[in-house]
Amino acid sequence: MIGIQLTVPLFTGGIRSAQYSEAVHLIDKSKADGELMRQQISVQIRSAWLGITVGESRVAALVQARKASLARLDATRLGHSEGDRTTLDLLNAENDATSAELAVLQAQIAVEMNRLKLAQLNGNLNEDVFTGINKLLMQSATKQ
Numbered sequence: 001m002i003g004i005q006l007t008v009p010l011f012t013g014g015i016r017s018a019q020y021s022e023a024v025h026l027i028d029k030s031k032a033d034g035e036l037m038r039q040q041i042s043v044q045i046r047s048a049w050l051g052i053t054v055g056e057s058r059v060a061a062l063v064q065a066r067k068a069s070l071a072r073l074d075a076t077r078l079g080h081s082e083g084d085r086t087t088l089d090l091l092n093a094e095n096d097a098t099s100a101e102l103a104v105l106q107a108q109i110a111v112e113m114n115r116l117k118l119a120q121l122n123g124n125l126n127e128d129v130f131t132g133i134n135k136l137l138m139q140s141a142t143k144q
Contacts, residue, residue, distance in 0.1 A: 052115060056111055062100065066097070066101060076089050076092075109137070112133045
């Protein structure tokens, strides 16, 4: 005598259809999360690129402003030595020249930070990138 016993529930309370629906919605959520991540990375890359291009122009403008501040400082020193300018004028010119130096360095650092961010977002962040940026920053610091 051989027998088979089969137990099939007549009604499961909707658990199977709920599990199927949940799985479908989890797939949709994963796709939406992936698309959101792609868009966020795209925005970050665009932001870093614009930071580099605009930053380089800003650095060039600040270098010109620094040159003007240094020329003003030289003229004020000459005027002070001749007695035409006060010590306060000289101190203000020195303060402006130093502020211009600081602005140039901060702008250069911002550009290099955007380069690092772009390299990171592209997956190209390695020791060579750090070495190159360190070299550029050291050169700009010694030029000052």
